[in-house]
Structures are given as structure tokens and as C-alpha cells.
Amino acid sequence: MNTLDKSHRLPSWTSAYRLALWILLLALILGLEGEGPPPGALKTGVDRLVADLRFNFWRWEAEALWGKLTLWLLQPQRYMTEADRCRFVRDWVERVSQARRLEAKIADAYTDPSIQDPFQATAEIRAERDRLRREIAVRQPIAEAIIEEQVGVVLARDASSILGQPAPPVGIHITPLPQVLILSLRERIVAIHQTELVPGLTADRADALERRIDQAFNVSSLVTPIGGMSAWPAMVLEYPSLEWWMEVTAHEWTHHYLYFFPLGWEYEKNWEARVINETVATLVGWEIARRTLAQYYPDLAPTKEPWAEEEESPTPPPPPSEPEAFDFNREMHETRVRVDALLLQGRIEEAEKYMERRRQFFWEHGYRIRKLNQAYFALYGSYAAAPVGAAGKDPVGPAVRRVWRLVERDPRRFLQQVRGVTSLDELLQSLGK
Numbered sequence: 337m338n339t340l341d342k343s344h345r346l347p348s349w350t351s352a353y354r355l356a357l358w359i360l361l362l363a364l365i366l367g368l369e370g371e372g373p374p375p376g377a378l379k380t381g382v383d384r385l386v387a388d389l390r391f392n393f394w395r396w397e398a399e400a401l402w403g404k405l406t407l408w409l410l411q412p413q414r415y416m417t418e419a420d421r422c423r424f425v426r427d428w429v430e431r432v433s434q435a436r437r438l439e440a441k442i443a444d445a446y447t448d449p450s451i452q453d454p455f456q457a458t459a460e461i462r463a464e465r466d467r468l469r470r471e472i473a474v475r476q477p478i479a480e481a482i483i484e485e486q487v488g489v490v491l492a493r494d495a496s497s498i499l500g501q502p503a504p505p506v507g508i509h510i511t512p513l514p515q516v517l518i519l520s521l522r523e524r525i526v527a528i529h530q531t532e533l534v535p536g537l538t539a540d541r542a543d544a545l546e547r548r549i550d551q552a553f554n555v556s557s558l559v560t561p562i563g564g565m566s567a568w569p570a571m572v573l574e575y576p577s578l579e580w581w582m583e584v585t586a587h588e589w590t591h592h593y594l595y596f597f598p599l600g601w602e603y604e605k606n607w608e609a610r611v612i613n614e615t616v617a618t619l620v621g622w623e624i625a626r627r628t629l630a631q632y633y634p635d636l637a638p639t640k641e642p643w644a645e646e647e648e649s650p651t652p653p654p655p656p657s658e659p660e661a662f663d664f665n666r667e668m669h670e671t672r673v674r675v676d677a678l679l680l681q682g683r684i685e686e687a688e689k690y691m692e693r694r695r696q697f698f699w700e701h702g703y704r705i706r707k708l709n710q711a712y713f714a715l716y717g718s719y720a721a722a723p724v725g726a727a728g729k730d731p732v733g734p735a736v737r738r739v740w741r742l743v744e745r746d747p748r749r750f751l752q753q754v755r756g757v758t759s760l761d762e763l764l765q766s767l768g769k
Contacts (some may be wrong), residue, residue: 391514507569556710566591587621672728
């Protein structure tokens, strides 16, 4: 039994905290404009092309905040013991897993040539799926509130707090996420514009939109799904993993926190600040999730950080005695390094042909990447917590990780150290270099 007495739960709300919370929320919501460069010909032209596909943030915010406000007034989770709260969340995650398994069975039936009438064949499965989906929808607001409070307890203790409460407040909403359209220069990998599009955009429509944008503006573009977005409450993808929800909740909270400091202010304007911001959020998100799981769900807590201590070994490793298994991150790292080298030499078309060959190579190994281009690396290369991956040899990620180790993986000290840093030079200065 991991029952905590009431004094160990999220502390009672005070009037001052409520006021601070609403001020923070207002600031976050007012900052929800799409991520991209200042208004100009590119932004205006792209916005015109995607006008009918833009995600309506304001409608989503109104519905999500109304749901949060309604639950705040009732707070049914407050009347549950901590053990009951943990059981409730585990049960909810299991229902999501069951529903997704049933949905996979239904999809299989519609592709199985031996099944003549898939609608009839899946009648019972669909009825069970629908029943589970109704139960999931009823329980979701309470499950979200419990996850918010559990992560919030750890954040308030180990990262940032006002009057004993996490600052800013933790907020998530599991929802279909918009797809992201990201643009990069062709001659250099750097995000120059990003906007959010409606969920569920089909591959053919995404490809047609990318082609129009690339031809019109001579850029590299990509439309792709994402796993989370730092609106408030944070938009989180449904995924049947409690570890996933804990990590994404803490990751998006870190973006909310940094929004009030220079590192957050520069996110849209400064590529290095963007990479620092995303890497910081990844490191803090993982560590806070680990501590939250250790406190409330100890059987799920990871025992080892997924990233190596050092980026490069001082001496090359000996050649393997037998062929190694395919390593996606290492192969993507190699791809990015080669692309950067080609672009630096001005060999743009050669780099683009090379990326297409590598995309086919990844496809052959089971990684269904629809498009591998400069925009792909502009998005995924900004997540530089891992020593190898889509960031290639970008020096920003290793510098952030060195700061992380320097503060001994202490989230509070780490955030205080990096929140005013917006460039690689400033990072290196903080390391005494």
C-alpha cells in the first residue's frame, strides 16, 4: 500500500495561489500564437495556403479550460486515498490499452481477405470497443487531474513552486493533436516557420501541400504528427502508457515554465534557443517523470537514464565480432552529419537525393518515414538530449547535457542555470569555457 495521508497530497489551495494561477494561465494563453518568424512574405504566403487547414486553438482552449474549470469546482479525486488514486489511473490506462487493441482487431478484419463481411464479423468487438470508449471518456478528466497533481507534487518539491504549489500550474488534456507544418531553408537546416494544422490530415493532402509550399517559396517543408504541444492545458496524445503520460506532462510543463524567461521568449526567433529549450524540456521531463513514478508507481520507475554519460569515447571502440542490430538513432545521426556536410559545400540537390536514399534505407528496416528532408531535421533535430540522433554534430545538445551533469541532474538548479541562456556561447560561458 502506497497510501499517503492527506498532508502529503497536493497542499490545499489558497486565495493567493488561485490568483497567481489565473495570472499564469492568462499569460500562457495569450502567448499561444503559432511558432514562427515575424510577419513577412513567407509567413503571409504560407498562412494563405493553409488558411482552411489551420487548427482552431481558441475553440480548443475554450472547451479544454471549461472542462478543467468544471472539474476544479468538484475535485472528486480529493476524496480518494492515494492508493485509490493510483489504482484509478492504472485502471484507466488499462482501459485505453484494451480499447486500442480492439481497434487494431477491427482494422485487421477490414484488411483480411478471408473475411467477407467485416462489419458483421466485428459487431461484438465494436460494441465492446464503444463501451470501453464511453468509460474512458467519463474517467479521463479524473485521471488527468490525478496525473497533474502527482507530477505537480514532485515539481513543487524539486523544480519550481509558489506557496507550495507547482509554478506554473500543471495542466494536461489528452486529445487528438494537430499536425505540425514546419519549414526549413534548403541550404541550411533551421526552422524558419511553423504552424499547426487540423488533426487527421491525410498523407496525400499533406504531400500536396508540401509540394505547393516548396515550389512557391523554394523551401523544405514537412507535415507531421506530434506527441504533445505546450498550450495550456498541454495537449497530449492518447497513448497506452502511464510512463509516457508522466514524461510528456513534465516535458510540457517545462515549456510552460520557460515561457516566463529569456529561453522561452527566444524560442520562435532563435534556432539555438529552440534546441536548448527542447533539450532542457526532454531532460527535465524524463527526470521528473522518473521521480513521480518512483513515488507513486515504483514498479514502473526506470532505473537508468536512457542517454550515455559522454557523447564520444576518447578512443574508437573495437570492431564488432558479429553484425550489430540496426540502430535507428545511430543511422539517423550518420545521415544528419552527411547532410550537414553536403549543405555546407552548397551541394543542395545532392543532399536531397541522399536523404531520399536514406529514407528508403530506413523504410527497408521497418521505419516508415514518409519524407526525410531538411524540415524533418529542423523538427526532430531540435530534440538533442540523446548523444546520437537527428541533431547530428550540433554542439548545442552536448553543451546542455554537460550543464545537466554539472548540476547533478537537479531539476531546480538546472532550470535556474539555463532559463536565462539563449545561445551556445552563453551555454559555454556557463560551463566556464
